[in-house]
Amino acid sequence: DVKVTQSSRYLVKRTGEKVFLECVQDMDHENMFWYRQDPGLGLRLIYFSYDVKMKEKGDIPEGYSVSREKKERFSLILESASTNQTSMYLCASRWGRTGHGYTFGSGTRLTVV
């Protein structure tokens, strides 16, 4: 089975800090995604990457950036964390653009104080 591993289960950061959320997948998937999940709002796409060095904005990219230097790793960066970025962050991967279904990691619960 494909495994998507998010480096931290829980994180607490201070307002203004630069925060890195790491995601690694072990099945050579081309596509990777970052979502945030908030009650009543479902899953909202932040950024995605269809291949190494590629990145595209999703629906809510403001305040975030990403990095994909290696195929298996996709990092989400909060340039200057704010309290409204407190959320559950989910990473997902997919075999390719025509691939069926995402495999999600277990999520990182980020609290910004």
Next chain:
Amino acid sequence: QQQVKQSPQSLIVQKGGIPIINCAYENTAFDYFPWYQQFPGKGPALLIAIRPDVSEKKEGRFTISFNKSAKQFSLHIMDSQPGDSATYFCAARNRDDKIIFGKGTRLHILP
């Protein structure tokens, strides 16, 4: 146009009952409709999916019904069990190959 509207927001059903979760969409270019199941503390996992040229798909106790003309699809869980208690997301894939998710339904099956 890019939305998938999901209802209800939450649902409580007695064990053995048949919970039904409904979704509707506007974009006729959507070409793939997956459902994801999420247990507390876990990421969503693909449960079952359907293409718009099929009216029904069944996998075990889970069935998707698809009405292309009405632009609606639904998930039915037969003989529901307490272990089915989870959050369910319907979704649709658009022309850009991105998956658009509904807002989720929290399902609780009473023992």
